[in-house]
Amino acid sequence: MTHQSKRRALLIGLDGATWRLLDPMIEGGILPNLAQLTAGGAWGELESTIPPVTAPAWTTFQTGVLPGKHGVYAFNQYRKQSYRTNFVSSRDIRSPVIWELASDSGKRVAVVNVPLTYPPRPVNGFLIAGMQTPNLKSDFTHPSGLREELLRTVPDYRIIVPQTEFNLHGLDRFVDMSIEAEQARFDAFRYLLREKSPDWDLAMVHVQSTDTLQHAIYCWLDATDTRFSRHRYTRALSLYKAIDEQIGSLLNEFADDETLVIVLSDHGHGSIYKTINVNAHLGHMGFLSLRGAQTGFSFTGWLRKALRVLLRMDRWNLNKALLPKRFRRPLMERLSQNVMIDWEHTQAYMINGWVYAYIYLNLKGRELTGVVEPALYEKVRAKVTRAMNELRDPDTGQPVVRHVYPREEVFEGEFAQDAPDLIVVPAPGYEFTASVFQDTEAVIRHNRVGRDHVGSHTMDGILVASGAMVRPGPIIGARLVDLFPTILAWLGVPIPSVTDGRVLKAAFVDDPFGDLKVDRDKNGMIDIADDSLDEVYSAEDQALIEERLRALGYM
Numbered sequence: 001m002t003h004q005s006k007r008r009a010l011l012i013g014l015d016g017a018t019w020r021l022l023d024p025m026i027e028g029g030i031l032p033n034l035a036q037l038t039a040g041g042a043w044g045e046l047e048s049t050i051p052p053v054t055a056p057a058w059t060t061f062q063t064g065v066l067p068g069k070h071g072v073y074a075f076n077q078y079r080k081q082s083y084r085t086n087f088v089s090s091r092d093i094r095s096p097v098i099w100e101l102a103s104d105s106g107k108r109v110a111v112v113n114v115p116l117t118y119p120p121r122p123v124n125g126f127l128i129a130g131m132q133t134p135n136l137k138s139d140f141t142h143p144s145g146l147r148e149e150l151l152r153t154v155p156d157y158r159i160i161v162p163q164t165e166f167n168l169h170g171l172d173r174f175v176d177m178s179i180e181a182e183q184a185r186f187d188a189f190r191y192l193l194r195e196k197s198p199d200w201d202l203a204m205v206h207v208q209s210t211d212t213l214q215h216a217i218y219c220w221l222d223a224t225d226t227r228f229s230r231h232r233y234t235r236a237l238s239l240y241k242a243i244d245e246q247i248g249s250l251l252n253e254f255a256d257d258e259t260l261v262i263v264l265s266d267h268g269h270g271s272i273y274k275t276i277n278v279n280a281h282l283g284h285m286g287f288l289s290l291r292g293a294q295t296g297f298s299f300t301g302w303l304r305k306a307l308r309v310l311l312r313m314d315r316w317n318l319n320k321a322l323l324p325k326r327f328r329r330p331l332m333e334r335l336s337q338n339v340m341i342d343w344e345h346t347q348a349y350m351i352n353g354w355v356y357a358y359i360y361l362n363l364k365g366r367e368l369t370g371v372v373e374p375a376l377y378e379k380v381r382a383k384v385t386r387a388m389n390e391l392r393d394p395d396t397g398q399p400v401v402r403h404v405y406p407r408e409e410v411f412e413g414e415f416a417q418d419a420p421d422l423i424v425v426p427a428p429g430y431e432f433t434a435s436v437f438q439d440t441e442a443v444i445r446h447n448r449v450g451r452d453h454v455g456s457h458t459m460d461g462i463l464v465a466s467g468a469m470v471r472p473g474p475i476i477g478a479r480l481v482d483l484f485p486t487i488l489a490w491l492g493v494p495i496p497s498v499t500d501g502r503v504l505k506a507a508f509v510d511d512p513f514g515d516l517k518v519d520r521d522k523n524g525m526i527d528i529a530d531d532s533l534d535e536v537y538s539a540e541d542q543a544l545i546e547e548r549l550r551a552l553g554y555m
Contacts, residue, residue, distance in 0.1 A: 008259045009487050011204035012247060013114065015054065016211030017265035017462045019045065021221050022240075030237055033248035034464070037263060041466030042507040044475035045268075046483075050410050051356040051423065052267035052457045054131075054211070055088055057480060058115040061266065063095040064484030064499035070095050071415030072116065074352045075132075075549055078360065078420070081368050083343070085352055087545050089132055089536045090117055096496065096522050098484055099123045099202070105493040107201035110192040113185055114206045119536060125200065126192050131208055131548070133159050134541040146196075153191050157184045160208055162551035166216045167450050171235055174216065178209040179242045186246040193254055201491060203254075207243055214269045215553055218455020225271045227454070257468040260490050265461035266480065272447055272456045273429045274393070276400055278350040278357045279436050280443045285387040287380075289345035290436065340436045343369035348384045348421075350434040354554060355457045357432040358420035359384060381406065381421055388424050393444060400444065402427045431456045453553045465504075469512045478504055485516075494519030 026035045037043075049057045049067060051074075059072040067073055072092055076085035093116060099109045103124035111117065111127040118129035120142035128150065133140040136159070141147040150157060161181050166174035189205040197203075213236060219227035221236060247263070255261050282288040341349065346362050361380055364370035372380050385404045393400050405423040407416065426432065430444075431453060447454055463478050481501040488495050489503045494517040505511055537545060 006201070006258055007491060008200065009202050009490055010250065010255055010259050010261045011202075011487070012250070012261075012263045013058075013204065013206035014210045014243070014263060014265050014462070015115075015206065015208050016214050016267060016269045016457065018214075018268035018270070018458065018460065019462055020224075020268070020270070021214070022462065024223065025237065025240055030241055031244040033244045033251060034263065037247075037251075037261065037464050037466045040472055041261075041464055041470050042473060042475045043462075043464045044478055046264055046461040046463035047477075047479040048267040048457075048459045048461050049480060050405075050459075051353065052459050052461075053353075053355050054115050054266060057266035058206075059093055060481050061264075061483060062097040062099070062114070062116065063093060064098070064481060064488075064496065064501045065095055065413070066411070066481060066500045068411030068413030068416040068419065069498065069500065070413075071418055073358070073419060075554055076352050076546075078351050078358070080360075080366055080418070083341075083351065083368060087132065087537055087542060088116065090119055090121055090129075091536055092116075095498075097121070098487065099125075099127065101488060101496070101519075101522065102202045102491060102493055105491070107491055107493065108197050108199050110189070110197050110200045110203040112189045112192065112205045113208065114204060125197050128188060128192075130206060131160050132545060134537065134544040135159070138541070150188055150191075154184050154188045156180060157188055160548060161212060162548055163212055163216045163553060164551040171217065171232055174213070175236060175239050178213060178239050182207055182209050182239075182243055182246065186249070190250070190253070202487070205250075209239060210243070210265075211269075212552065213239060214455040215453045216455075217449065218269055218271055218453075219449065221455075222271060227449070255466075259467060260470070260487075261464075261466040262483065262487070263462070263464040264480070264483065268458040268460040268462070269455050270458045271429055272431050272453050274400075274444050274446055275452065276357075276391070276426065276430055276432050277435060277443050277445070278359065278388075278424070278432050279434055281387070281391055282348055282350070282359075282384070284443065287346070287348040287384055287387065289342040290340055291342045343367075344371060347372050347380055350432070352434065353420070353423075354432050354434075356426070357388075357422075357424035357434075359388075359422040359424060361421045363421075384422060388422070391443070398427070400427050400430050401425065465507050469508050469510075471507055471509050475504065475507050478507075489513045489516055492517070494522070496520075496522040498522075 025031045049060045055075045056067045056072050059070050060066055063070045070093055072088050075088060077088050078085050099111055102109050109123050109125035113128060113130045115130040117127060118132040118140055120127045120129050123142055126146055127142040129140040141150060158181050161177045165177055193200055193203060217236060219225045220229040220232040279288055348359055348361050350357050350359050352358055361372050362370050363372050363377060388401050388404050391400050401424055403425040407419045407421055410423055411419045463475060482504050485495045485499050485501045486504045497518050497520045503513060
């Protein structure tokens, strides 16, 4: 080691990682470095956020507050009064983030690829933004001059390998491309720690490929899934092996007795067999109306079928030449919301969400063409709740919804009013879509490998903590929101009093934190330049982001 001994925190994010997959790999000797960390450290499940989705979850990790306080609920955030969505960015996070708080205390930081860091906010150190970066021409580093240096040093750096690579080209190419992408990611991270900021105090690298691969082929990775394939499982293991080797390289070079090493995921993963079309169900139950339904006019049905073909082509990356990218998203939104849905006869609808369904009431005075009288809000919401709870799978007769939460039961804080009116949790094996382009008869359809998700998010992420002062053994009851105050406490950085997390003292020997420093000045929203989302993402940028999220199955 070349640096002077001091407390540091080295964080490795494995997006969507789950013990359901990692435990058999550890037992089979596939992941020796992760096995070593767990054997000598503290480990357990890490409870995600509601919803267990990348955007709100990683924002909670960075801010130490739950979505009702930080206000990020999805990648494509619904803007009431417009029936439209906008893509979120780091400028939507109004709470101070962990990198900024560490910087304010004089700590040096190095961050690579963490979601919701684009555009980069200033830090005392270096930051390479994550998956919302439109492309490598974007200003996605701090300082901005780091971008050209990064691309010279790591010329094969890329933002993400989308699921469409698997859909179009198969497993071998998908795995190989993912390995190459993560190799470049770790190369960039090591370059920052070696050359740019050898005096770092807080460093994090985020791996996206675990999540992307599991969405695409989870059924081939989990031996309990009825679609499990031993041959394909063996092929996919090369990605996990490559990531484990990268983790070992980091530990050997950068972790000493004063370094707290944390491996974490934002959520877990499980098998998906079927997709529930929420808007189709709401239509059948009389809560949503498509244009033409009142008159029997057939143009809407014809248009829906034509647009369904276009969307399928878009999923396969075949229609890029049909329209310039900057026009596709506005066109689809206008067609789906203004042409397809008859708002004057719609009481409830789903626009975003997919792991959990977000249902909004078309409330008069709040929505653009609201029809639900405020005095009837609770009555209509109760009816929609019953309609969702009564939905059954026609193949099995079993409920497809585990729970329906009213907004106020889940979210508290300044931005709770921006949350959906109802949050619908699926039964295991199901996820949701808000499509109005699909056949309205197909409320539930089977997911297919190479087209859909066959794995999706669960609440049980992973946590491993290692270091000289970590107590070996299981961690019980840890939550994603708890890592924010725990890391700050380890570094001696004051913790904002507004945090929803708690310091995980039980994971350490003899309480190494002393008297925790609480910063009551950092207990509210911070003043970020009030740029509009259009200034963050140009029309071309929005099209690129949408294409990426649609390729990942997130839209």
